[in-house]
Each structure stands twice: as C-alpha cells, then as structure tokens.
Amino acid sequence: MLHLLLALVLTAVVPALSPQAEGAALSTKTHVFYYPWYGNPSVAGGYRHWQQGGHTPPEDVGADFYPVLGAYDSGSASTVDHHLAWLRRAGTGTLVYSWWGQGSYEDGLVPVVLAAAERHGIKVAWHIEPYQGRTAASVVQDISYLTGKYGGSPAFYRDAAHGNRAAYYVFESLRIADWGALDQVKATSIVLAQTTDVSKVAHFGGMYTYDVLASMNPGGWRGISDFCRANGLVWAPSIGPGYLDDRAVPGNGTPTLGRDDGATYDTQWRNALDPANGGKPDWVSITSFNEWHEGSSLEPARSAPPTRHGYLTFSGAYGKTGAAAETAYLDRTAYWTAQF
Incomplete structure (x- = not known):
C-alpha cells in the first residue's frame, strides 16, 4: 500500500508529458551516455542514487537540478519511454548504456531500455564501468555475454561504417595496464579507451x-584525431553542457563548469567539429543524458523545482525561460547533430 501511495504521489507531481517522436533526423554517430541506476520505492522497492550526498528524496535529491520526471525509477517502462522519446527529439541515435557487470542492477534493466530503443529507432552501445574485479579478461567475457544475451535485439548498436562492429566504451581504462586480451574481440567489437594518451591504446579500437x-x-585533439585516422581507430571526443556536483558530493573541491546559458555546450560542439582540432570525428560522445549527480544532463530539468533546496534551472538557456527552457538542451543537441 505504501508503494502504491508513493506511486500516486510521484505521478501527481510529474507534469503531463506526451513523448514526442518528432525531432532531428537521427544520427547514429552522435552517442550519449545514459545512466539506468536510479530507483524509487514504486518500482525498485527503495530509492537508488537519488539520496547520494545524504539527501532525502523524493523532493530532496543528490543533484543541483531537479528532473522534470521527479525522482524517477530507471526500471519504469513509462520513464524509459520518455527518455528515448527525448533522445529522438535531440537527434541522438545512439544511447551508451552505463553497465556495471553481469548480473548487476543495471544489467537487469537492459531489456526495458532495448525495447524502448527499438520502438524509437535508437541504437544501444555499452559503457563498461569499473565494477569490482574488472580485468581485461573479464571485459572480453563481458563482450561475449552482452553479444550473446542482447545481440539479437534490433536496437543493439553495430557500426556499418566500421565493419558492422559493436561499440564498447571502457570508463577509467587506465586502471588496467595490460589490455592485450582485447585482441580476441577486435574483429567484432570497437572497444574505446578513456584517455588522451595515444601510447595507452595499443589493443583498443x-x-x-x-x-x-x-x-x-x-x-592535443588534432594529434589524437590524426593518430586515430592513421591507425584505423575511432575518435569519439566527449562534450557536454556543464559540470556541477555540489549537492551530490557536498564539500568536495572538484572544479565546476557553468552552463553559461548554453554557451558552454556550443563551445564544446564547436571544439569537436573544428578543423583545427582534427575536423569532424568519427563519433561525438555526449556527457550526458542523465548523470544528474554531476550536473551534466541534457534530460529536461524542472523550471519550477521543489522549493527550499536551492535547485538551479535551465532558465536562460538559448534565450528560453519557463517550461520552454526545460527542453532547451535537447533542442540545441538536435541543431548540432544536424551540423555534424
């Protein structure tokens, strides 16, 4: 009964939304990092991630912006459908799924996301996170697992321009010194290292x-771009609208990056496409669709968030205010995706 009442409350505070399939033409070369780690009592049986930094959801969450959908659950089919509709509106044709190992919470939610992605014509690639015990050999096993379990889905990403291979981003790849095991999967997979050091990518794609x-x-991006072209590697520089984690990690000294009403995002898009930096890359990776803790989200944030918590809003982005500003970064992504 408590879960049912909470579900009704959460539904009551979420503005009426109709997922929109309209938007820019989808670009499978525009990849956006997606986080399926959120939960609330109505689906997951308790809160996950929203309480980061000592907060007490649903109104008080570990983020400096407050989602239009509230403290949602990543396992809710309705929520995921909204997310994929928004990604389609933004023209981003490839979702890069934050994955924390075989049998993890996030692994269990893959079918929900794949089903929604198929409905919206979006592809799903993979972000292999630094789960406990991760090794080069385990990543090879993970690739086999992901391909075997999910590779039959029409939404499973494969890049026709690069031998119809699947894509796997490896976060904090420098934690592991020897990646020689990746040679086993080169024929079927593009595995990307998170680094700007070209001496660390001998076995990566x-x-x-x-x-x-x-x-x-x-x-250094020009040199990286040239290196990747010369060695048959994919170059996928990452860009985003900003970075702010003050509420999620209170008291930390991490530098922040203000959104500057959208100017930051525009600058980063220009940097990614600038001939002086190597010209158009193979892919552009966007940080992020919904990493709310780090304030890098494109996902709509409420223009009138819960009071007394000091939330920021997207008001002012690209000259928009109120409800129109909530989707400002989605619409600007559609603009830049078209340029790309």
Missing part, C-alpha cells in the same frame, strides 16, 4: 575523453 571540463580547451 578507439579513444574517447568523457571529461567535459577538459573539453573547453582541447589541446
């Missing part, structure tokens, strides 16, 4: 950066 703070001054 590509490179990405993830860090949006560094993307404001992308020194």
Whole structure:
C-alpha cells in the first residue's frame, strides 16, 4: 500500500508529458551516455542514487537540478519511454548504456531500455564501468555475454561504417595496464579507451575523453584525431553542457563548469567539429543524458523545482525561460547533430 501511495504521489507531481517522436533526423554517430541506476520505492522497492550526498528524496535529491520526471525509477517502462522519446527529439541515435557487470542492477534493466530503443529507432552501445574485479579478461567475457544475451535485439548498436562492429566504451581504462586480451574481440567489437594518451591504446579500437571540463580547451585533439585516422581507430571526443556536483558530493573541491546559458555546450560542439582540432570525428560522445549527480544532463530539468533546496534551472538557456527552457538542451543537441 505504501508503494502504491508513493506511486500516486510521484505521478501527481510529474507534469503531463506526451513523448514526442518528432525531432532531428537521427544520427547514429552522435552517442550519449545514459545512466539506468536510479530507483524509487514504486518500482525498485527503495530509492537508488537519488539520496547520494545524504539527501532525502523524493523532493530532496543528490543533484543541483531537479528532473522534470521527479525522482524517477530507471526500471519504469513509462520513464524509459520518455527518455528515448527525448533522445529522438535531440537527434541522438545512439544511447551508451552505463553497465556495471553481469548480473548487476543495471544489467537487469537492459531489456526495458532495448525495447524502448527499438520502438524509437535508437541504437544501444555499452559503457563498461569499473565494477569490482574488472580485468581485461573479464571485459572480453563481458563482450561475449552482452553479444550473446542482447545481440539479437534490433536496437543493439553495430557500426556499418566500421565493419558492422559493436561499440564498447571502457570508463577509467587506465586502471588496467595490460589490455592485450582485447585482441580476441577486435574483429567484432570497437572497444574505446578513456584517455588522451595515444601510447595507452595499443589493443583498443578507439579513444574517447568523457571529461567535459577538459573539453573547453582541447589541446592535443588534432594529434589524437590524426593518430586515430592513421591507425584505423575511432575518435569519439566527449562534450557536454556543464559540470556541477555540489549537492551530490557536498564539500568536495572538484572544479565546476557553468552552463553559461548554453554557451558552454556550443563551445564544446564547436571544439569537436573544428578543423583545427582534427575536423569532424568519427563519433561525438555526449556527457550526458542523465548523470544528474554531476550536473551534466541534457534530460529536461524542472523550471519550477521543489522549493527550499536551492535547485538551479535551465532558465536562460538559448534565450528560453519557463517550461520552454526545460527542453532547451535537447533542442540545441538536435541543431548540432544536424551540423555534424
């Protein structure tokens, strides 16, 4: 009964939304990092992630912006359908799924996301996170597992321009020194290292950066781009609208990156496409659709969030205010995706 009442309350505070299939033409070369780790009592039986930083959801969450959908559950088919409709509106044709190992909570939610992605014509690639015990050999096993379990889905991403291979981003790849085991999967998989050091990618199929703070001054990107082209690697620099984790990690000293009403995001898109930085990359990876803890989300944030918690809003982004500003970053992504 408590779960049912909470579900009714959460539904009551969520604005009426109709998922929109309209938007820019989908670009499978535009990849966006997606986080399926959120939960609430109505689906997961308790809160997951929203309480990060000592917060007490549903109104008080570990983020500096508050989602239009509230403290949602990543296992809710309705929520995921909204997410995929918004991604389609943004023209982002590839979702990069944050995956934490075989049998993990996030692994269990893959079918929900694949089903929604298929309905919306979006593909799903993989972000292999630094789960406990991760090794180069275990990542090879993970690739076999993901392909065997989910590879039959029409939404499973394969890049026709690169031998019809699947894509796997490896977060914090420098934690592991020897990636020689990846040679076993090169024929079927593009495995990307998170690094700007070309000496660390001997066994990888590509490179990405993830860090949006560094993307404001992308020194060295031209050299990376040239290296990747010369060696048959995929170059997928990462960009994003900003970075702010003050509520999720109170008291930390991490640098922040303000959104500057959208100017930050525009600068990073220009940096990714600038001939001086190597010209158009193979893919552009966007940090992120919904990493709410780090304030990098494109996902709509409420223009009138719960009071007394000090939330910011997207008001002012690209000259928009109120409800129109909630989707400002989705619509600007559609603009830049068209340029790409």
